[in-house]
Amino acid sequence: MKVVVLGSGVVGLTSAWYLSQAGCEVTVVDRQSRAAEETSFANAGQISYGYSSPWAAPGIPSKAVKWLFEQYAPLKIKPSLSPELIQWAGKMLLNCNLDKYRINKARMLMVANRSRECLAKLNQQYQLDYQGRSQGTLQIFRNAAQLSAVEKDIQLLEESGTRYQLLDPSQCLEQEPGLANMQGQLAGGLYLPDDQTGDCYLFCQQLQKMAQQAGVKFLFDTHIKQLVTQGNQVIAVDTDQGTIEGDRFVVALGSYSKQLLLPLGIDVPIYPVKGYSLTLPVIDEQQAPSSTIMDETYKVALTRFAQRIRVAGTAELAGFDPSLPDKRLATLNHVVSNLFPNGVDFSQAEYWTGFRPMTPDGTPIIGQTPLNNLYTNTGHGTLGWTMACGSAEILAEIITGSGQTASEELSLTRYLRCA
Numbered sequence: 001m002k003v004v005v006l007g008s009g010v011v012g013l014t015s016a017w018y019l020s021q022a023g024c025e026v027t028v029v030d031r032q033s034r035a036a037e038e039t040s041f042a043n044a045g046q047i048s049y050g051y052s053s054p055w056a057a058p059g060i061p062s063k064a065v066k067w068l069f070e071q072y073a074p075l076k077i078k079p080s081l082s083p084e085l086i087q088w089a090g091k092m093l094l095n096c097n098l099d100k101y102r103i104n105k106a107r108m109l110m111v112a113n114r115s116r117e118c119l120a121k122l123n124q125q126y127q128l129d130y131q132g133r134s135q136g137t138l139q140i141f142r143n144a145a146q147l148s149a150v151e152k153d154i155q156l157l158e159e160s161g162t163r164y165q166l167l168d169p170s171q172c173l174e175q176e177p178g179l180a181n182m183q184g185q186l187a188g189g190l191y192l193p194d195d196q197t198g199d200c201y202l203f204c205q206q207l208q209k210m211a212q213q214a215g216v217k218f219l220f221d222t223h224i225k226q227l228v229t230q231g232n233q234v235i236a237v238d239t240d241q242g243t244i245e246g247d248r249f250v251v252a253l254g255s256y257s258k259q260l261l262l263p264l265g266i267d268v269p270i271y272p273v274k275g276y277s278l279t280l281p282v283i284d285e286q287q288a289p290s291s292t293i294m295d296e297t298y299k300v301a302l303t304r305f306a307q308r309i310r311v312a313g314t315a316e317l318a319g320f321d322p323s324l325p326d327k328r329l330a331t332l333n334h335v336v337s338n339l340f341p342n343g344v345d346f347s348q349a350e351y352w353t354g355f356r357p358m359t360p361d362g363t364p365i366i367g368q369t370p371l372n373n374l375y376t377n378t379g380h381g382t383l384g385w386t387m388a389c390g391s392a393e394i395l396a397e398i399i400t401g402s403g404q405t406a407s408e409e410l411s412l413t414r415y416l417r418c419a
């Protein structure tokens with residue numbers, strides 16, 4: 001079976017790998033000259049299985065209004081709202097209640113926990129080196145309200161078999177001694193010991209080489225223009241380098257998936273939620289994070305790679321705007337200066353921005369579309385690195401007809417049912 005995978009971000013690459021391992025003849029197409037040059041390039045590096053949660057949660061609408069007036073707020077909205085954003089935000093608001101939150105988080109945890117198993121097997125077999133660590137995520141709370149809000153997650157963590165520990169302030173400092181500067185300023189923390197960290201770009205470069213050696217064909221510098229259909233089938237992909245035929249087609253274009261599918265009458269509810277990252281070299285081991293710290297106040301993640309840290313956050317609803325304005329980067333600078341003022345070298349700061357492919361319910365869209373041989377593996381939002389391997393294995397099972405995953409829950413069907 002010939003499968004054409006559109007996109008070579010972490011989701012397209014892992015899809016290609018698991019499809020190839022399942023016996024498919026795979027071709028990957030991407031407009032960039034290397035894999036993972038867009039949103040998978042400099043994300044926060046959290047492989048946070050236990051932290052997998054939808055942004056659409058009870059209380060978010062009122063918090064969002066408050067954030068609009070704060071200097072270092074995690075959410076920013078461009079004053080001119082587009083119809084596309086209004087439609088997406090409307091669907092997201094419908095998910096901001098406890099019942100929907102539970103369903104969505106349970107789905108995300110299911111994909112994330114599958115990813116944990118897949119990545120463990122990959123690492124066992126191939127000893128990948130992506131500056132990974134297995135020391136967990138520490139979510140830090142600066143006030144009692146944040147601490148009590150986490151209670152809604154505890155039952156779901158237990159139901160999904162995800163290990164966790166609630167820590168008091170002194171235990172937080174024992175877990176992450178570099179946080180000594182925060183003594184007296186923390187209310188507590190949630191520690192997720194099975195979470196991991198790693199540089200997504202390094203992982204992708206290695207997986208791309210492994211996939212190539214396993215026979216996957218990569219067509220880089222190739223801009224996808226449209227899908228060519230006949231009846232209820234896709235017969236080819238039209239690109240600026242010619243057409244590519246196949247038996248099955250997988251759309252893994254991240255935030256750009258919507259644009260390719262809309263002309264076919266398929267509306268995937270994905271909005272490009274812009275985020276920023278900052279990479280800094282470590283200059284003092286004792287005053288730097290040792291794994292991932294998630295600062296709940298600013299929704300900023302700080303992750304340790306070998307001799308660097310990656311700091312990322314901010315959700316900006318502004319369409320595809322690649323600019324790096326100082327006032328947005330200020331939040332990341334503020335959090336690092338607050339938590340680890342002496343651990344890193346600010347003179348070597350590298351800033352980056354990317355577009356999270358966000359669905360209104362936080363869960364990716366994996367599976368068949370209304371067209372017979374067209375599939376999606378997209379919409380991984382804030383946690384595409386975390387959920388990539390599991391999503392890809394699930395997709396490969398759906399395409400090859402093996403496996404037991406409840407695919408309707410993850411596919412576009414869940415949105416078509418509501419339309």
Ligand SMILES: Cc1cc2nc3c(=O)[nH]c(=O)nc-3n(C[C@H](O)[C@H](O)[C@H](O)COP(=O)(O)OP(=O)(O)OC[C@H]3O[C@@H](n4cnc5c(N)ncnc54)[C@H](O)[C@@H]3O)c2cc1C
Pocket residue numbers: 006007008009010011012029030031032035036037038039040041042043044045046047048222223224225252253254255256274275276277301312313353354355356357378379380381382383384385386387
């Ligand atoms: C600031 C920030 C921090 C994040 N932190 C984390 C984290 O800590 N942990 C985590 O799990 N996730 C994190 N994420 C989310 C994660 O990075 C994304 O979910 C993931 O990278 C999405 O991967 P993807 O393969 O779907 O999309 P992409 O990586 O964007 O890949 C899509 C590919 O499609 C190609 N493409 C698009 N259009 C075309 C076209 N017309 N023709 C040809 N090629 C095309 C692009 O070149 C690109 O290579 C973060 C994201 C951001 C922005």
